[in-house]
Amino acid sequence: MPSSETAAPTTPALTTSAPTTSAPTTPAPSATAERAAGTAAPAPVPPGIFLALIALCTAVTAANIYLAAPLLPLMARDFGSTPSALAWIASVAQFGYAAGLLFFAPLGDRVNRRRLVAGLSVVAAVALGLGAAAPGATALAAAVLVASAATVVPQLLVPLVAERAPAHRRASHVAALIAGLFTGVVAARVLGALVGQAFGWRYVFAGAAVLTALLGLASAAVLPAEQRRRTGPLFAGLAQLPGVVRGSAELRRACIRQGGMYGAWSALWTSLALLLTGSGTEGYGMTTATAGLFGLFGLAAAVVAPLAGGLVDRFGAAKVVSAGYVTAAVSVPLFWLGGGALWALCAAAIVLHMALVANHIANQTLALTTTSTPAVANTAYVVAGFAGGALASALAGTAFTHWGWTGVCAVAALWLALGWATTATPRRSATPLR
Known part of the structure; x- marks a missing residue:
């Protein structure tokens, strides 16, 4: 990252590559500014335990987005009904996650994150509980949307951790939360499927509701107390998005x-259950x-x-993103071969996850x-990432219905091509990526 990140040790590191919108904002205060304003100091827990608890909360809450796919x-x-007919859920x-990000995540710059994390955790838990009792697909979809x-x-916790991390270790600290996030994705798929097979999918949703409430409230309790001096409407952050x-x-x-x-x-991973549990020429019958x-x-x-995270801190984001896209490009033909060869499917899953996490952290x-x-x-x-994922998932479900696994792989290849075309565009910003 640019050397300007270390210019003021008590202020969250920022680059100065481009101006932002002129809408009134309240930058996240430094620890010194918080004390001067009478804000309580960070929660009295060791940094390692604090980061571990935040990562665990990230894992549990992130899993909620992926509960439905394996079930x-x-x-x-x-x-x-049929699995492909319910793929839209x-x-x-x-x-739903993208919509929540639009309205709630910008509040992290403007309101007390303790209260926001606690309130959202309770809402998500209640919605998951209602999903567990849903009488049909429409009611379940509504509960999933709210949850x-x-x-x-x-996405409220990651900026907080990034603000407080040393400049030379910022990507590594963010990586710790991303590791928690992906662990949650794995848990949603593996534990969700095992519990669902043994007791039914409704128990999975009920268990997720309990864990979301417990971990969300526990994390809120150890967050630093904040007294934000908000100016303008509560959702002004949403209005700032285009300008930023x-x-x-x-x-x-x-x-x-x-x-x-x-x-x-998303196209490949959300459709994978259809391939693995399908029968005949388009499935493994698992x-x-x-x-x-x-x-x-x-x-x-x-x-x-x-x-x-260490590679980003050392070599910069651009090189890591380029390597991630090359790695992902290798995974798509492997996934296509995996339609008939299980070894290729296993290799492709590992390669694609490596590419995704490297790209995401950078x-x-x-x-x-x-x-x-x-x-x-x-x-x-x-929001951009999840909007791309939601559109690709929707197209992948239709593609699987009409063209099978080959159609799903084609959707994935198209999305990678679009992302790479933009990545390959010459950079024009005043502060280039390292």
């Missing part, structure tokens, strides 16, 4: 890169529990995350440090 066969059996979760919209806690994105070419590039990469991952174990390959992301670190409003910038970045 589609069980839901279909319960509702008298997985897209609803991603659209996903409230499951933006990770226009003002930073690096942020725009990070948004599109992530949209392409996450879209490719049970839901066995197919869920396939999610263990996602642990590659959690393993790679700390390494990727781009999110950039998004958090390229403007003076990190929560708003992070909102733009994550």
